[in-house]
Amino acid sequence: MASADDQEEKNATISDITSHKSSISQDKDVEGLTTNVETLKTSEFSEADAPKHSDKEEAPVKISDAQGKDDENPEEFLLEEKPIEPVFDGTEIPESETQPSSVWPEKAVALKNFVKEKGTVAVTTLIRRLSSKKEEGGSPRMDEKSNGDKMEVPASELKEEYPKLEERSVWNPLSFIKIGRDVQVEQTQTESSVEVPAMKGRIVIYTQLGCQECKAIRSFLREKRLSFVEINIDVFPSRKLELEKIYGSYAVPKVYFNDELIGGPKELSDMEASGLLDNKINEMMNIEPAASSPLPPLPGEDDESASGKLDELAAIVRKMKEVLKPKDRYYKMRRFSNCFLGSEAVDFLSEDQYFEREEAVEFGRKLAINHFFRHVLNENIFEDGNHLYCFLEHDPIVMSQCYNIPRGTLDVMPKPIVEIASRLRLLSHAIIEAYVSEDGKHVDYRSIHGSEEFKRYVRITEELQRVDLGELSREESLAFFINLYNMMAIHAILSWGPPTKAMERRKFFGDFKYVIGGFPYSLSAIHNGILRSNQRPPYSLTRPFAPRDRRSKVSLEYPEPLVHFALVNGTRSGPALRCYSPGNIDKELMESARDFIRNGGLIVDAEAKVASANRILHWYSVDFGKNETEVLKHAANYMEPTKSGELMELLANTHLKVTYQPYDWSLNI
Template sequence: MAEEYKGRVIVFSITGCSHCKSAKSLLTERNIPFVDVNLDTFPNLREEVKRRTNRSTVPQVFFNNIHVGGNEELQNLMKNEDKWQALIQEIKENEPPEDAPTPPAEDAFVDSDSKDDSGPILKCEEDEFYSLAKEIKDSGVLKDHRQGLFHVVRRSITSEELVSWMKETKNMDQENAIETGKQLVERHFLVPLRKGTTFKDDSNALYRMIDYQWENALNAIPISECKARQAFEVAEEMRKLILKLYSEYLSSDGKKVDYRGLGASESFKEYKKLSTELQRVNLKGLSREETLAFFINIYNALVVHATVSRGPPTNLWQRWKFFNSVSYIIGGHPYSLQDIENGVLRGNKRGIGMFFCPFGKADPRLQFIMKEVDPRIHFALVCGAKSCPPIKTYSPQNINKELQLATEAFLESEDGVKVIDDQSQVLLSSIFKWYKCDFGSSEEELLRWLYQQMNDGEKKKLLGGVIQNPKRKVSYIQYNWGLNSA
């Protein structure tokens, strides 16, 4: 028979948070009933939680009005029998006082669940040129073309050959055949192999189907049948589904993800199909906020997709290959993880181990890069390693607030910043070494940037003292590349 409790335990959490899942699992094991308040569902409560705890991390656990802290504090508390029993007595004997946090009304939870916000709302409307593109692939008209003495372009077609085929098989006149070819290129069914090519009846202009041209991209097959949609709309559906999957296959202790089980699920098949819509999304006209949210969410989803499909990188060479070769086709062009992070989000800067910038002077992807680098992106991008910031998703409407929350949360962690006051020493994540130019032109500018971004509290106070010490020492924490896989 379950024990009766007058009081209440509240866990403030977010979806896909490993530490949140671990804390809730611990309470369940101890038969402690609790109310799970998901801050993704109730974002209006974020500021209240931060005000009560002076923290941006989750979970945050309350026994009545007593703030226990996060997952680590909860685990340590359970090891101290006297303190643990005192908390149990508190919720057994006392109703929540007026100053205790209050969960949302029960009907708010019901309404939230009924919306089923965890999965995509598929809105695919078939593109009117999809059937023609598929017929071109299946008709046998694609063939090998030699370019120069040694290079052969397989499964390709010249515009002259395509115009001739459409005139013969579709009864089009010359003008309609050329216009149809232009539409196939503009809608990213066909890819010109010569930059700046305008489709016309030309025996030298060579084209390939988009899935053949970048067949190693994780979303290359099949060619998307859907009409092009706005980029952030597709990304929103993708982020909901991949986060739902991540949460479902996260172990009960929150330490590992069952990537094998995730990859075999029907939902992952649905996700892969949804990812093909990126092939022809419209990136033009995105605002700064939409660009940030779109590419951060796509980067994080691509990491999970690649880990499921290809397995995790286990050494330096595999990590280099992972970040440089794993890619999605987005708006008719391939984007690797390096392209997204260093090309788009960092304004086309060289990344770790790169001799050149991701995009050359004539690269069409240059039109989508960020004009100014927001260094807070480094705490939003998830690389799949244990030292990375926890997985989160971002929205164009709230991107600045969400990036600030991610930054504050990372700086609160010992993996982000650790201050040793008696030695006047600061230990920083290697992220600050690799991307130092994003945070300032000197060590002092970096430390002052960290100070400005931190929540008020003991760590910030200690850092302020260290900054004033001319003999301070700054060191970097060795990065943990271990994957959280089962």
């Protein structure tokens, strides 16, 4: 934890840099200013992702009726300075008012002058470069926009002057102004990059879910820093038959170096001990695989996603789209895109299916119940008249924010949600075993992105478009939505890049969606709307689902607090990534809670009488108890018995100080 002087120095720094945009007197307190100063990251100073402020709610909790002498100790004031809390939805606590203070004014002024000087030098250098180009006969490109005073520098010069621009994540349109983020990106890439020797040959390993020897093979090859292709025979059953045909058995693991079968862990260890393994690896560097070598999984191999019996209703809806030709219309003083009138749909169904109007209305309701279209304001299921309806794939939110409907609504009949959940769980399990560390804290996103397992997973999620979620039991809902949330987070990171700021996190948790059962669900909707039984997210004034929102029917009857130890959003301070099954969901959640709490989620210093907790316990404290004491007692159930006893004794006999650890939002790579 940083000292008080360092904290005050950082706060003073932020205050003076903010004075570039508004005149702030030196008497104004710098604690609480949350100006987003990106240039600070490129200097020798560094700031945490979350701005700092003084929050009374964050003050150390003294669980005692009396005040001891410890209250007079000035070191305790260190615990009262808490960072602002960007929660999982990207929201933040409103800024608290600042109090007059004069902290490190000399250093703040010095830094202000330093920033001004560096800014002047940068502008002068850019102008000098542009001037030299003009003198040589060239002219800088000028794009005059509406304000007429903006200039764009040629891309070639920008690449030459700022090579890091190409490395920056581009998922957010605002990323091009975040120069200070380059340092963080470079550090992340340095930490995560592992040099793998270039190899012309191909190493293939056959594995199976839950195989300990397969895990040993993976660890061995990764320690040797060798790239390999994994073929899981549970995911690709045709390869299982292939092994049985060739060897008379599908026992795994089996390791191939090109077309040569090496064997299993024992054979690899023997080769390494004799020195033959290094010789074989050197040969693989220059020898390409032969035609008889095992091939990597092919696109679409053993993939049954989007297959099934054609839905007769879908054929009618397809023809309905061609005839009605949805267009933009006005309804109740609002404009809606790609919609059609209820009367038009009734006319079509009457002519196409030879229905009376009453029968056509009933058939239209059947189509709406099967999630082919819906009322633009969800006022009714389907009625004749001037009501406006839009097809599922024409919904503005579905079109712009849902990532499991790339080719429109599927024409096959929806499969049972239990069957789809089982197939998704199988792929999740395979992905986690192959591309996640054994402790679940480090994810190989690059390998996941290129894997056939993940591509198949995304294709299977398309089958969720029109499923009936009402078939799920509590245990099935817990396992399905926890696994789906974790894989959605990976999908969002691979599609957009990891969020680094509060607004990016808000977009990440609120705007990346799947269509499930005819409705869009974001990460926040799954977390707070379903798993937390439609409770308000931290620091939010509204619930995820309104009273008339049909998605509220999917919510759990009671919130399950242990889901907070299972939901992984790609951060280092989050829980370990695991796959959960409906048959053992409660046991697995308790194991995840124990793993989270015992590995830094709650640290108790009995001598100092201080408890340091992960911020998840603070953000979602309402799920664990009515007050901080109850939250700690709930967490004590998952600590080691000795530590749990110490905590309970401190809660009963002393005034315990509770601090909350800074949340590390960096990517879990």
